[in-house]
Amino acid sequence: MNQPLSNNWNSRSDSYDIIIIGSGYGGAITARRLAEAEFTTKPSICILERGMEWIPGLFPDESEDLTNHLKNPLNPLGLYEYRRYKDISIIQGSGLGGTSLINANVAIIPEPNVLDQDPWPSTITSKMLAPYYDDAAKGLDVTQHPKGMDLLKVQALNKRAAQLSGSRLELLKLAVNFTVDGIDPETGVERHPCTDCGDCVTGCNIRAKNTLYMNYLPLAKKSGVEIFTQVKVKCIEPDLSGGFSIHYERFSPRHNLPESGTIRANRAVVVSAGSLGSTEIMLQSRDKGLKLSDAVGTRFSGNGDFFGIAYNSDQRTDIMGFGNHPNDPPRSDVKAGPTIVGVIRYDRGKPLKEQIVVEDLTLPRAGVNPSRLLIKDLSIKGKDTDPGIGDKVRELGRVARDIGFNLDGALNHSMIYLVMGHDDAGGTMNLKNRKLQIEWPGVGNQGIFEQINNELFLHAKALGATFIESPLWDYFDARHLVTAHPLGGCPMGETRHTGVVDDCGRVFNGNGDKDVHHGLFVTDGSIIPTAIGVNPFLTISALSEHIAKCIIEELNK
Numbered sequence: 030m031n032q033p034l035s036n037n038w039n040s041r042s043d044s045y046d047i048i049i050i051g052s053g054y055g056g057a058i059t060a061r062r063l064a065e066a067e068f069t070t071k072p073s074i075c076i077l078e079r080g081m082e083w084i085p086g087l088f089p090d091e092s093e094d095l096t097n098h099l100k101n102p103l104n105p106l107g108l109y110e111y112r113r114y115k116d117i118s119i120i121q122g123s124g125l126g127g128t129s130l131i132n133a134n135v136a137i138i139p140e141p142n143v144l145d146q147d148p149w150p151s152t153i154t155s156k157m158l159a160p161y162y163d164d165a166a167k168g169l170d171v172t173q174h175p176k177g178m179d180l181l182k183v184q185a186l187n188k189r190a191a192q193l194s195g196s197r198l199e200l201l202k203l204a205v206n207f208t209v210d211g212i213d214p215e216t217g218v219e220r221h222p223c224t225d226c227g228d229c230v231t232g233c234n235i236r237a238k239n240t241l242y243m244n245y246l247p248l249a250k251k252s253g254v255e256i257f258t259q260v261k262v263k264c265i266e267p268d269l270s271g272g273f274s275i276h277y278e279r280f281s282p283r284h285n286l287p288e289s290g291t292i293r294a295n296r297a298v299v300v301s302a303g304s305l306g307s308t309e310i311m312l313q314s315r316d317k318g319l320k321l322s323d324a325v326g327t328r329f330s331g332n333g334d335f336f337g338i339a340y341n342s343d344q345r346t347d348i349m350g351f352g353n354h355p356n357d358p359p360r361s362d363v364k365a366g367p368t369i370v371g372v373i374r375y376d377r378g379k380p381l382k383e384q385i386v387v388e389d390l391t392l393p394r395a396g397v398n399p400s401r402l403l404i405k406d407l408s409i410k411g412k413d414t415d416p417g418i419g420d421k422v423r424e425l426g427r428v429a430r431d432i433g434f435n436l437d438g439a440l441n442h443s444m445i446y447l448v449m450g451h452d453d454a455g456g457t458m459n460l461k462n463r464k465l466q467i468e469w470p471g472v473g474n475q476g477i478f479e480q481i482n483n484e485l486f487l488h489a490k491a492l493g494a495t496f497i498e499s500p501l502w503d504y505f506d507a508r509h510l511v512t513a514h515p516l517g518g519c520p521m522g523e524t525r526h527t528g529v530v531d532d533c534g535r536v537f538n539g540n541g542d543k544d545v546h547h548g549l550f551v552t553d554g555s556i557i558p559t560a561i562g563v564n565p566f567l568t569i570s571a572l573s574e575h576i577a578k579c580i581i582e583e584l585n586k
């Protein structure tokens with residue numbers, strides 16, 4: 030078992046040369062690269078992360094436990110965060126390693142022309158980013174599932190793919206370890222091969238998921254980075270000597286009220302608190318006097334995320350995750366697989382606005398029972414795609430058998446789909462009563478979502494299932510969207526007129542078109558100025574690898 034990565038809070042210094050806010054892809058990658066870089070004088074570096082440290086093995090895997098780990102004002106250290114705004118809701122993680130702790134591991138490169146759109150800076154191109162994608166893929170150790178095509182859910186996804194001309198099913202590269210069993214010589218971290226247990230999005234208890242906690246963060250720590258958890262940064266103020274004061278609140282599980290304080294960054298601050306977190310910090314800082322571009326808070330995107338369900342089909346899918354309970358109930362050779370394994374990339378030659386990707390989802394163990402009840406209720410309003418008396422009898426039989434982890438039940442003959450497309454990144458974030466708000470009137474009516482919904486119906490039909498539309502979009506709250514991929518808020522741009530940061534993540538200071546605050550950087554999902562139409566962490570990681578290089582160059586000047 031490994032030692033914890035975080036340092037004792039009482040051992041902190043009053044100031045560091047470089048302070049990194051947040052420990053997701055932006056923060057962890059920058060921390061490691063800066064700590065390993067050559068400088069004439071080695072800088073002191075620390076990470077401030079609002080969430081707790083989660084040692085693999087301690088992630089919840091029972092449904093009762095999930096609610097106890099929801100982040101909310103009464104539970105500020107919760108691991109899972111669901112934020113609901115009027116037009117769109119957001120799911121994200123909070124902990125050392127950011128949303129990597131609870132994501133679905135998919136590492137995918139967007140179509141090359143995604144980066145050719147406005148307002149991406151002209152220097153950021155797919156060719157320019159290619160070596161950084163390679164660095165990130167290596168750092169996260171991504172690979173395909175060695176037996177992905179054997180998984181029943183992938184075969185079910187392939188049923189629709191086989192009907193399409195010009196689009197086929199591919200196995201995705203995943204940040205999952207399928208081979209190493211033991212201590213990794215580079216990081217010193219204990220790793221074990223994936224057991225196909227399906228619990229990636231509640232947290233991997235097997236030590237198979239290549240979260241940032243398993244790679245970039247231990248390497249950062251090894252090179253001298255100090256890591257402090259439970260520290261929520263509120264705002265940043267530049268000071269007269271060229272550094273920055275960082276105002277924070279520190280939460281302790283034993284005390285209800287956080288402790289407030291200030292810590293100083295002498296040379297640089299890297300804001301990497303995610304799309305919502307970084308934008309909130311920048312908006313709060315602007316209210317305290319930090320000069321910024323007017324673009325702060327703009328270009329929010331949900332990455333075109335959309336969901337749908339094919340319920341009670343004729344095909345067994347094994348989408349019920351079993352977590353770290355392989356024999357509860359006893360099973361032989363059942364493989365739920367990592368949360369996502371396959372993808373269909375549609376219409377790659379067509380204009381971006383028409384391109385979508387469809388992926389399979391496995392339910393984590395803790396989600397199986399609550400989902401069964403919800404999906405069964407939703408199916409009353411669903412569309413049966415293969416009527417007929419004989420089929421109806423078989424469907425009713427599967428519903429009757431749908432208890433616990435019965436493999437012959439309706440839930441184990443269902444598919445849940447995650448789809449991404451290209452929304453218009455037209456959301457805006459601002460502060461109301463000092464709290465972050467997102468406004469995006471009518472986003473759910475954008476044509477792309479109707480297109481996706483129609484395609485998902487055809488997936489359900491290919492399986493002889495009942496089609497259930499994305500629940501919040503259709504059922505409870507007309508056209509409400511849910512995203513696991515919030516992007517934008519501090520978008521990259523050529524100048525301060527379109528961007529909050531430049532092509533190196535430097536923050537425009539609101540004066541000349543390209544003038545920047547020296548020593549202030551943003552790198553995470555907030556700098557992505559458009560939907561990218563595929564799962565985003567590899568792109569966030571590639572940009573962070575690039576920005577880390579820019580920071581090293583700037584500090585070495």
Ligand SMILES: Cc1cc2nc3c(=O)[nH]c(=O)nc-3n(C[C@H](O)[C@H](O)[C@H](O)COP(=O)(O)OP(=O)(O)OC[C@H]3O[C@@H](n4cnc5c(N)ncnc54)[C@H](O)[C@@H]3O)c2cc1C
Pocket residue numbers: 050051052053054055056077078079080120121122123124125126127128129131132133134135136137230260261262263301302303304306307310369513514515552553554555563564565566567569
């Ligand atoms: C269920 C789920 C599944 C997903 N699956 C995939 C997938 O398969 N592939 C993919 O590409 N993407 C996936 N994503 C999205 C992906 O994980 C995110 O896009 C990515 O983690 C964003 O990286 P980031 O560095 O911008 O932010 P994050 O990873 O969210 O990191 C931000 C960090 O900053 C911390 N923070 C926030 N505010 C503050 C503050 N004020 N002070 C200090 N710290 C702060 C947060 O706690 C967090 O640790 C998924 C997301 C979810 C929720």
Ligand code: SF4
Pocket residue numbers: 205206222223224225226227228229230232233234235236237238366367368
């Ligand atoms: S399927 Fe299970 S073992 Fe494999 S990465 Fe996901 S949580 Fe870990």
